[in-house]
Amino acid sequence: EVQLVESGGALVQPGGSLRLSCAASGFTFSDYNMDWVRQAPGKGLEWVGHIRRKSSSYTTEYAASVKGRFAISRDDSKNLLYLQMNSLKTEDTAVYYCTKVDSSADDSFDPWGQGTLVSVSS
């Protein structure tokens, strides 16, 4: 069974840093591009960023709202995806989901992890 499990969410002060992890299982992680999506409380979904696989040099894409503050990386040897979040703002408060890019289905997102909550508050 393909599974994604996020961890690392916490309460952090504005200006602080946090690293989220996403553990992948049930598929060959290194073969797939991966994304992060977030959802602020009571709001809609917002795409955060994307990381390509090794064959595409692990290149990344980011939403303007997080570019320069967030960084996505991966460790294919451990089947782990990361989201390093720096200079956190109150508006970064959200549930963060990792998701696999399904290259066999028009690069749609499937599956999604259960999410991890990041709260930014003083």
Added chain:
Amino acid sequence: DIQMTQSPSSLSATVGDRVTITCRASQGIRDDLGWYQQKPGKAPKRLIYDASNLSSGVPSRFSGSASGTVFTLTISSLQPDDFATYYCLQHYTYPLTFGGGTKVEIK
């Protein structure tokens, strides 16, 4: 950036109703659009990819279509399990963008 305008933002319907949700892209995105269902407190789930292809395991009462820059999700006969929020997502170009969501509620 490509804007995805989703409508309506909410609707009330009865079991058995035919429900239609629309996303309009601000520019052409080919068929690079998916539809996702989200229930409260849960992760989104893919329903449709490539605008009109049904994801494995998704009931056939769900369907997607496209006409130019207008994309439609249709539920042919609403079931109790379908009360949820639905989102479209364009992945034609970065930044990827979601529609604002449509909350389907019980009338």
